[in-house]
Every structure is written in C-alpha cells, then in structure tokens.
Amino acid sequence: MGLLIEDKSIAVPGEVLAEGMDYLPADGAIREGENVVSSRVGLVHVDGRAIRVIQLAGSYMPKRNDTVIAKVVDVLMSGWRLDINCAYSAMLPLRDATSDYIEKGANLTKFFDLGDYMVCKITNVTSQKLVDVSMKGPGLWKIKRGRIINVTPCKVPRIIGKQGSMVTMIKDATGCKVTVGQNGVIWVQCDDPEKERIAVDTIKKIEAEAHISGLTDRIKEHLDKVSKK
Amino acid sequence: MSYEKRPDGRNFDELRPIEAKVGVIKNAVGSASFKIGKTWALAAVYGPRELHPKFLQDPAKGRLRCNYNMMPFSGTGDRIRPGGNRRAKEISMVTEKSLMPVLDLKNYPNTVVDVFIELPQTDAGSRCAGICAASMALADAGFVMKDLVSAVAVGRVDDKIVVDLDYQEEAYEDGPVADIPIAMLPRTKEVTLLQMDGEISKEQMAEALELAKKSVDEIYEFQKKALKEKYTGEQNE
Known part of the structure; x- marks a missing residue:
C-alpha cells in the first residue's frame, strides 16, 4: 500500500x-x-x-493567450497562414495584423512575406484546433534579424524560469535580446556573434538538463565560466 | 521423435538476449531500437502532423499510421526487394491495431502520427520486435498511453512449447510447428495481437499463452529500463 x-x-x-x-x-x-x-x-x-x-517530451499544443513565435507559410486573401511549430497552422487575419489602412486587393506581402517570423499571441483555439493569432498588443512584433532556434516545448518553462529568472540571467550575462515563444521557438539577437553563440549554447544546455535538479546553479556556473573566457 | 534441444542451446522458456534503447534517431520526435537475438527493429515516430489526403482525416481523434519495412539485406536468404509487399502491408496493419488500444490521440483531431519500423536484420519474430520498438518510440515521443505494449512469439516445435522462435525453429521439418506472435499490455495481460501459423492443440495453446504472459513481463522490464535510462543519464552521450 x-x-x-x-x-x-x-x-x-x-x-x-x-x-x-x-x-x-x-x-x-x-x-x-x-x-x-x-x-x-x-x-x-x-x-x-x-x-x-x-x-519531458511531446509536441506543442496551442492554448489561448500563449505568446508564440510563428513563421508565415502562406499569404491568403484576407490574412496569413502561420506555422506555429505544431500539427496545426494558425491564421492571422488582416484586422489583427496591423492598424494600417489596407486597401482592397492590396499586396499583403508588403506587411508579412513568406518565411517572415513574428512574435504573436494566440487569441482563440477551437475544439478542432483552428488557431487564431493576433499581432496587436504589447510585446508583439515582426522579427527582422537575429536567429531562431527550436527547443522541446515542454522545456520552455525551465528556460524562462520562475518569473523569468532564467532568461533574465542569460540576457544579463550575454547582453543578448531573447524572446521565448511558448511553442518552443526562441529568438536570440546580439551584435556580438560570439555572445549570441553563448546564449544559444546555454539554452541548449538548459533543454538537455532541465529534468536534473540544481539547474539554476549549474547554468549560473556555466555562464560565469564561458563569459570569462 | 521428440524435440530435445533448441538450435542455439536455449531453454524452451528462455528468450534470446535483448537490447533496448530509446532516442536513437535524433531527428524523430521519438525513437527506439529493440534487438532480440539477431532480430533488430528500429522505430521512429513523427508527428502529430497534418494528414493528407484530407478525406482520411478524423475530426474526432488523431490517426496512427505504421509502416513496417524489412531492409534489403535483412533476411537470411535472398535480397529483400525494397518497397511494400503484401506481407509488409499486413504487418503494418496488425502493428497499428496492437498499439491503438493503449494510445490516446483524442487531443490531436485531423492529424496523423507516423511510426516507421525498419528492420536492419531479422531472424524471425520481427513483427514482435517491431511492436516492442514502436511502443517504446511512442512513449519516448511523449504521447499519452495507458501502458506499453510488449510482444513475443510463442509456439510449439514438435512436442515442446517454446518461446521466441528463431528462423531455424520456424522452419523445423521433423514435426509440426506453430508460431504464435502475441502482443500484450504487460500490466493487465490484455491481448492486442494474436496470430497463428501452424497447428496446435487447445491444451498446448493454453500452455503457450501462459508462457507468453511470463515472457512479456521480462520484455517489459527491458523496455522500462531503456525509457528510464534516457533521463537518468546512463546512456547520454
């Protein structure tokens, strides 16, 4: 018993x-x-x-109010179809994409072209997993430079840390800009490519060791060691 | 005449040596390798992903699609012709049906989960090795499952009930042979696959099933250990 x-x-x-x-x-x-x-x-x-x-493993399941990093895979008549790193694609309708006035029949690739990345928020998920996203809101923008890496979505909470402590630690140690999407897509950007590499390596290390206790101390040690070099 | 000794010297209730490992294919969502004697199965899971053609989609739950394939030089005789054949199609189907009862895909409507089972080397018992590998790969991919599935072939060679027949035993010519691949949920012993080739009496069948139950428990221990080792660091690179 x-x-x-x-x-x-x-x-x-x-x-x-x-x-x-x-x-x-x-x-x-x-x-x-x-x-x-x-x-x-x-x-x-x-x-x-x-x-x-x-x-410890598994794919991303879209949830309302999640901030995700998405890639444009199709330009439609009245919006964009986005890949959000899961089995279902998301729809970005025109009215949620920009506050600009868009004329009928305008070329939508001027706003988002195929292959563009963006930080967006999931506004609705239906029972059949039709996903709507929006670009309107604070902290949502179109990604123009930097690099995109993928991690296992269930490790995202560990990469962010309690109240963002882990990601703040990486940002402070490397001076990089980092945005973590709930879907396991992460954007890292830094003017110094070496520091960008350190940030990416650190994120990969967190992903690999997320289930072993004492993670924060180990990552802190790792960052101290590599940034001194 | 009675069947006294197995060609490889095993006891009648003894399995061939087993090696199991998960996470062997890095590009897959989940993967596993399962070796039993000379039979070796690799399974890779991809998905859930969008299912095309669209009419195959099920709006109530995700679909499982298995693909069993013997590699060209995996057999003992002639080169296996690449591509599908009737046997591979059948085994793919029975593999799907043996895994479906444990797998919960209702969270993934309109999608498909692909399981590719490749056999680099075979010496009988390949569908059972494939099922063992596939169930480990699905668990490794993080799917919700009621249990793992363990499979083994039991049967009779002449007057003896044996477990895990190899090719030589299957092809035994001096007496009747029956080959019965069985897949079970190790905890509840529910049967998800039972096929038979050959002839066997009712009493012998009951005896064979009991032997299968015992052997499935042994296989399950290897599967469980492999899945745990991925995270306990013993097999990390």
Whole structure:
C-alpha cells in the first residue's frame, strides 16, 4: 500500500505509482481500480496526496493567450497562414495584423512575406484546433534579424524560469535580446556573434538538463565560466 | 521423435538476449531500437502532423499510421526487394491495431502520427520486435498511453512449447510447428495481437499463452529500463 515510486524519479506509461486510495492522480496519471498509474514518460512529482507526472517530451499544443513565435507559410486573401511549430497552422487575419489602412486587393506581402517570423499571441483555439493569432498588443512584433532556434516545448518553462529568472540571467550575462515563444521557438539577437553563440549554447544546455535538479546553479556556473573566457 | 534441444542451446522458456534503447534517431520526435537475438527493429515516430489526403482525416481523434519495412539485406536468404509487399502491408496493419488500444490521440483531431519500423536484420519474430520498438518510440515521443505494449512469439516445435522462435525453429521439418506472435499490455495481460501459423492443440495453446504472459513481463522490464535510462543519464552521450 502507498507510494511505490520515489518522488522525482522517472515513470513510464503503465507503471503503477501508488496503491490504495490515499493518493490521487493528477496531470499525467490515471486511476485504474485501486492503483494510480502513470500515463506517460515523465518526472514523478508528489504534491501532498496528488501524484503528477511532469511531461519531458511531446509536441506543442496551442492554448489561448500563449505568446508564440510563428513563421508565415502562406499569404491568403484576407490574412496569413502561420506555422506555429505544431500539427496545426494558425491564421492571422488582416484586422489583427496591423492598424494600417489596407486597401482592397492590396499586396499583403508588403506587411508579412513568406518565411517572415513574428512574435504573436494566440487569441482563440477551437475544439478542432483552428488557431487564431493576433499581432496587436504589447510585446508583439515582426522579427527582422537575429536567429531562431527550436527547443522541446515542454522545456520552455525551465528556460524562462520562475518569473523569468532564467532568461533574465542569460540576457544579463550575454547582453543578448531573447524572446521565448511558448511553442518552443526562441529568438536570440546580439551584435556580438560570439555572445549570441553563448546564449544559444546555454539554452541548449538548459533543454538537455532541465529534468536534473540544481539547474539554476549549474547554468549560473556555466555562464560565469564561458563569459570569462 | 521428440524435440530435445533448441538450435542455439536455449531453454524452451528462455528468450534470446535483448537490447533496448530509446532516442536513437535524433531527428524523430521519438525513437527506439529493440534487438532480440539477431532480430533488430528500429522505430521512429513523427508527428502529430497534418494528414493528407484530407478525406482520411478524423475530426474526432488523431490517426496512427505504421509502416513496417524489412531492409534489403535483412533476411537470411535472398535480397529483400525494397518497397511494400503484401506481407509488409499486413504487418503494418496488425502493428497499428496492437498499439491503438493503449494510445490516446483524442487531443490531436485531423492529424496523423507516423511510426516507421525498419528492420536492419531479422531472424524471425520481427513483427514482435517491431511492436516492442514502436511502443517504446511512442512513449519516448511523449504521447499519452495507458501502458506499453510488449510482444513475443510463442509456439510449439514438435512436442515442446517454446518461446521466441528463431528462423531455424520456424522452419523445423521433423514435426509440426506453430508460431504464435502475441502482443500484450504487460500490466493487465490484455491481448492486442494474436496470430497463428501452424497447428496446435487447445491444451498446448493454453500452455503457450501462459508462457507468453511470463515472457512479456521480462520484455517489459527491458523496455522500462531503456525509457528510464534516457533521463537518468546512463546512456547520454
């Protein structure tokens, strides 16, 4: 009876995490009869009576109010189709793209052309995963320079850190501008290419070690070491 | 005449040596390698991604699409002609059906999840190795699953019930042979695949199923270990 697996260990689908009714299944776990069973590969997190399995892999699932970095894949009659690094593409309608007056039949590539990147916000997601995005709002803009890197979307919270602590640390140490999209697409820009490289390497390091405890200290040490060189 | 000794000297209830590993294909969302004896399966998962042609899309849930392929020099006899054939099509279908009961794709309407199973080398039991690899690859890709799926072939060679037949045993000529590939959910022992080639009595079948249950547990331990090792750092580069 009770907990059968250690807190902070790795669970696999179908693994029995706890026996009896003392524990409750939360995200990533299910109850099967008397048992709490894991439903994915992930990190076990026991919070009081609740057992959660934190996702370590998987694709991005669009959510309303997420800020994402998107790429234009098609220019339509009344807007743009964007790739948001998931199975579903997003739609940017004209009225949410710009406050400029656009004449009927105008060439929309003047605003966003194929292959352009932008930081935008998801305004709506339907049950069939039709996604609408908007460019209107603070902190949403068209990306003109810098570089784009991709990380596993479920590592994004670790890259941002508590109240943005991790990403601020990278920004302070390297002097780079960094924007992290919830979809795992990250924009990094710096005038010094060497510093840009350090920032990218650091983000990749966080991605690889996100599930090992003591991450913040390790990253701090790493940044101190590389920026001294 | 009775069947006394297996060609490779194993016990009748002994599996061939197993090696399992996940994350072997970096470009895939999830991947796995599963070796059992000389049979080696690689599985790579891509998706969820948009499904075309559009009429195949299911607005209620995502689709699973498996592709089983033996590589040209994977067999013991002639070169395998590349491309699909009737056998590969059948195995792709039964693999899909053996994995579908554990996989939850209702969060991904209108999409497809592709699983490519490649076999660089085979010595019987390839569909079972493929299913084991595919279920590990799907778990590695982070999909919601009720359980893993473990598969093994059991059967009879002459008067003996054996597990994990190799090619020589399948082709045994001095007596009747039955080859029964079985896929199960290790925890509940629910069967998701059961095929048979050959002849077997009711009593022997029951005995074979019991042997399969036992062997599936052994395979599951290897699958579980491989998935955990990816994160515990023992196999990190």
